[in-house]
Amino acid sequence: MIRLENVTKIYGTETVAVREASFDIPKGQFVFLVGPSGSGKSTLLRLINRQEQPERGDVWVAGRNINEMPASRVPFLRRSMGNVFQDYKLLLNKTVFENVAFALEVIGKPRHAIARQVPIVLELVGLADKQDRFPNQLSGGEQQRVSIARAFVNRPLIMLADEPTGNLDPTTSEGIMVLLDEINQTGTTVVMATHDHRVVNAMRRRVIQLDRGVIVRDQERGVYE
Amino acid sequence: MFSRIAYAFRETWESFRRNLTLTAAAVLTSAVSLLLVGSTFLIQRAFENLLVQWRGDVEMIVFVRSDASAEQITLIDSVLRASPTIIDVEKLRYLNKTESYEEAKRIFAGDPVTLGLLTPETIPTQFKVVPLSDDPNLVRSLSDQYRTLPGVEAVALAEDEFEVISTLSNFIRVVTLVTSLVLLLVAVGLIWNTIRTAMFARRREIEVMKLVGATNWFIRVPFMLEGLLQGLIGGVVSCGGLWVLNSAWTSGVTSFKPGTGISSLIVPDSYLTSVMLILLAIGAVVGAVGSAIAATRFLDV
Numbered sequence: 060m061i062r063l064e065n066v067t068k069i070y071g072t073e074t075v076a077v078r079e080a081s082f083d084i085p086k087g088q089f090v091f092l093v094g095p096s097g098s099g100k101s102t103l104l105r106l107i108n109r110q111e112q113p114e115r116g117d118v119w120v121a122g123r124n125i126n127e128m129p130a131s132r133v134p135f136l137r138r139s140m141g142n143v144f145q146d147y148k149l150l151l152n153k154t155v156f157e158n159v160a161f162a163l164e165v166i167g168k169p170r171h172a173i174a175r176q177v178p179i180v181l182e183l184v185g186l187a188d189k190q191d192r193f194p195n196q197l198s199g200g201e202q203q204r205v206s207i208a209r210a211f212v213n214r215p216l217i218m219l220a221d222e223p224t225g226n227l228d229p230t231t232s233e234g235i236m237v238l239l240d241e242i243n244q245t246g247t248t249v250v251m252a253t254h255d256h257r258v259v260n261a262m263r264r265r266v267i268q269l270d271r272g273v274i275v276r277d278q279e280r281g282v283y284e
Numbered sequence: 285m286f287s288r289i290a291y292a293f294r295e296t297w298e299s300f301r302r303n304l305t306l307t308a309a310a311v312l313t314s315a316v317s318l319l320l321v322g323s324t325f326l327i328q329r330a331f332e333n334l335l336v337q338w339r340g341d342v343e344m345i346v347f348v349r350s351d352a353s354a355e356q357i358t359l360i361d362s363v364l365r366a367s368p369t370i371i372d373v374e375k376l377r378y379l380n381k382t383e384s385y386e387e388a389k390r391i392f393a394g395d396p397v398t399l400g401l402l403t404p405e406t407i408p409t410q411f412k413v414v415p416l417s418d419d420p421n422l423v424r425s426l427s428d429q430y431r432t433l434p435g436v437e438a439v440a441l442a443e444d445e446f447e448v449i450s451t452l453s454n455f456i457r458v459v460t461l462v463t464s465l466v467l468l469l470v471a472v473g474l475i476w477n478t479i480r481t482a483m484f485a486r487r488r489e490i491e492v493m494k495l496v497g498a499t500n501w502f503i504r505v506p507f508m509l510e511g512l513l514q515g516l517i518g519g520v521v522s523c524g525g526l527w528v529l530n531s532a533w534t535s536g537v538t539s540f541k542p543g544t545g546i547s548s549l550i551v552p553d554s555y556l557t558s559v560m561l562i563l564l565a566i567g568a569v570v571g572a573v574g575s576a577i578a579a580t581r582f583l584d585v
Contacts, residue, residue: 108495131499138497150489165498167288209496 060086060217060248061107066116068102068272076102077113078272084250084265086216089243091259092252093283094269100252103269104219107250108140109133121216138166141210141218141247145225147202149194155181155205156190162209180212184238200231204238211242218242220251224258232258256283288502295506296513299482306481307514310474314518314570315525317467318563322526324460325559326533326551331453333548344371344423346411346430347437350381356435357409363433364411370426372414379410408437468570471518475511475574483507483582490583504579508572511579515571519564526563530556 061084068077077099084090092100105111106118109125118125125136149158156177163173181187184204194202203223210218220239224232236258243249253259259266259282266281267274276284300307346364348357357378365373379387385404392399415423427439483490493503530551537549 134494134497134499136497137495142495148488148492148495150492161492162496164291165493165496165502167502213496 060084060088060121061250062119063103063106064117064119066106066113066118068099068106068111069114075272077106077269079116080269080272080274081116082267082274082277084248086248087243087246089240089249089262089264090251091262091264091266091281092250092269093254093259093266095254097271098269099272100254100269101221102272104221104250104252107217108137108142108219134166138213139216141207141213141215143203143206143210143218143220143223145222147194147199147206149202149205149209151194154191154193155186155197158194158205159209159212162212166213176212180208183211183241184208198231199227200234203227203231203235207235207238207242211247214247216248218247218249220249220253222253222255223251224253224255229257233261236262259283292506292509296509299486299506299510300513302485303478303482306474306478310471310478310514311518311521313467313474314471314515314567315521317464317471318519318522318567319525319529320460320464320467321566322522322559322563323529324457324464325562326526326530326556327460328453328457329551329555330549331449331456333551335449335453344413344415344427345440346413347408347440348410349435349437350406350408352409352435356433360411360430360433360435363430364413367426370416370422372416375412375414377412379412381405381407381409384409468566471515472570472574472577475514475571476578478514479507479511479575479578480582482510483578500583504576504583507579508575511571511575512568513571515567515569515574516564517567518571519567522563522567523560526560527556 061082063080063082066077066080067075069075080099080103092103094100102111106113107120109118109128112126120136121139123136125133128136150161153161159177159180160173163176168176178187178190181190184207186201186204186208189197189201194205197205203226207223218239223239224235227235232255239249239251240262263280263282266276266278266283268276268278268281268284346360348360361376361378364371364376381404384407385402388402388407389399392402415426424441427441430436431439490503534550
């Protein structure tokens, strides 16, 4: 589903964020990208959704080399991916329902489809009763659930999560991980960048470890170390 | 499709309300610059009217000394009539002392000092001559010939005044055009800035839109519409201003004594309408260009 071949990303002239990274993530896998801050985890995610382009190497998603894709096709690539962030990136002037609906609205989904799909996904993340609340009226964990609902509402092939539990306490984090696991069970490939030991050790999934932009470990059913 | 259009308009309206001050500044600047552009057109047209009338009317005046004898005047008249191929004999007109004085009173209405020097007795009488030829050299040599006739005080060629008016109107045109172009650039800049601010205020929304796969056009269109609307509103305001100006001008000119030639300064309504349409078009283009530049530059966040 996702394949990187000798990918190098350099910011500016000499800041090497990712060096010669290669890996292959099959469909339906759950992968942790681990490593300290600045080790290149986020850059890898940004390379996969083409927010960044590598200086060298190729990124393949669903059988297509996304670096050779014309810019006009990128929006359609992104419709096959859901993005979740540490800071949720919710729109504060919109309700829970509107935040999720927004993701469908801007890709031109008809109104009746939106009215059908949004309640289903809100039910899935356990926020059906809070759909008219505004983000500020929710706890951190609930806000992250909204952002997961927004990422998942279009049933993407891939879910990219950048430190989704970074702002949450252990109990809440656990709930978020259960949710991501459920999403993974539906066949969605999940790639999650984190430096949360507890989460990684509890899940026992594939772990790709980065250190200063270099992949130093790639292990099936790994722990954080 | 319908929901997309509805979306674009809703977003445009929201953004419009949010940045009311900046929007007002952008609209006013474009209105003022467009008003100047429009005024340039009208002034130009008025001058052209005036020039055309003068051209077609009198191009040469043969002034006859006030003490000239009746024989001298007859001689001059016959000499003038002797070249019917060069001057329009039909339109040849002689103004005697009273008529000349009447005309002087009109011409020097705003200049009592000059008028004070003239009396119905001392004023030169005049032949109004309309040359048929368009060749200025021929007309000039003709005037040199008339100048030597007995009793002739001077020969004035309208060509000279014509040149003065022409130069003046060109000068005014250049000044107003340059000013309005500069103001138009300022308007583009202000619209650009308004759109940039609007986009900055909504950068989070734009980021989310890009991440969930909205196309650039989908994101860009509401902003471009907003700029277009600002330019168009500026155009409408300038049209209103131009209409008021023109009405004031027209009523001012009409209140002048009829037949003075000043009435040719009135611009026909059809011309005013087409100038207004041009202003609306320029406004729309200016708004669209300003916002398109901004939207394209700030979309790659």
